[in-house]
Amino acid sequence: MxxxxxxxxxxxxxxxxxxxxxxxxxxxxxxxxxxxxxxxxxxxxxxxxxxxxxxxxxxxxxxxxxxxxxxxxxxxxxxxxxxxxxxxxxxxxxxxxxxxxxxxxxxxxxxxxxxxxxxxVGEPRPVHVSIVPFTRNERSAVAGLKTTSYAENVRALAWARSHGGDEAIFPNTRGDLCEGTGTNVFIESDGMLLTPPLDSGCLAGVTRAVVMEWATEEGIDVREQRLPIDALKEARHAALTSSTRGVVPIVGVDGRELAPGPLTEAVAVAYIRRHLEIPDP
Missing domain, CATH: 3.30.470.10 (Aminotransferase class 4, branched-chain amino acid transferase, N-terminal domain)
Known part of the structure; x- marks a missing residue:
């Protein structure tokens, strides 16, 4: 290590x-x-x-x-x-x-x-998340940009950790699911993987894009879709993606336990295999 x-x-x-x-x-x-x-x-x-x-x-x-x-x-x-x-x-x-x-x-x-x-960086692991009482502004001048202005994320992550989470999840000003402090969110629903569209204000994650491409090539239906924040609160299976996490299951939302889903597990296996084989996709 x-x-x-x-x-x-x-x-x-x-x-x-x-x-x-x-x-x-x-x-x-x-x-x-x-x-x-x-x-x-x-x-x-x-x-x-x-x-x-x-x-x-x-x-x-x-x-x-x-x-x-x-x-x-x-x-x-x-x-x-x-x-x-x-x-x-x-x-x-x-x-x-x-x-x-x-x-x-x-x-x-x-x-x-x-x-x-x-x-x-630590080895990727399943995560518990907390939905924070703050919002992403999808109409902000810096929405979708990866800027060094990270104070909002620092405060949100501290709030999440004080409430038992490893990562903070933001809704946007419309009350839709947006993103984490450094992660994108996927929800398993009706045999599909769903993730918020970029106009939700979320960052266009590199791993998010790679996962969507590779999942499709593996025969998994993955779509961008506007989702209310309650979709995560009620989800049976969900996952996070990021450059240092790869694909990891969400195993808790505000203290409610979740099990890793079959689509998340399939995508995670494919991602681990492919990103070792293809270092610059």
Missing amino acids: ADPDRVVLWFGGHLRDHTEALVRADDHGLTVGDGVFEACELLEGRPFALTRHLDRLERSAAGLGLPAPDREETRRAVLEVAEAWGPDLGRVRILWTAGPGPLGSDQAWGPGTLVVAASA
Whole structure:
């Protein structure tokens, strides 16, 4: 098992000691959360689905009005960090901020700041979830973008854990099922896997997209569908997907126990097999 305190860091063109002070105090990513990020699973020293993650990083940057980071430099940085990390299970985080700027909400001066770092991650396991009394705003200016403004998620996850959950689940302002703090939700219903559509305000998860494609190829009916939050409260079987979890069953919702469902188990087996065979789908 990887050392939980180990960090491999790339900044400014090469690997650095992660305890070095590297980012300016007036970096907009620090002062106002004006930045975007991605997190890829590291398997045997290889980042999973890196191309899709870089695509989404660029979409998120465009959504914030930021220039895209240099893709080849970013890819080289990720691969250098992954090689230095080695074969242990981990994750690599790609951070791109607007760079130095005013201590307020006016536009940053730039140039942007790129940081790539790897750290340990636990083995995926079934999860208990708590539905939080907060909402995702599907009409927000940053809806669907993977930004560094994560305070909302931090508070929601703390609330969920204080109520016995491993993950927090948000409804949106319409009262529909949306997403977790870092996960997408699937519900088994009438022989199908259902997941909220992107206009619910949820993030277009890389693992969500891969699971939908691979499940379809395995003969499993998977669909995007608007779902009330009560659909999760009443579900017999449900699952979460994310880059570091893969596909895991939800085994509790607000203290109500659930059993892993047959579709979740089938998709999880297919995902484990395929994502070892196809590192950059």
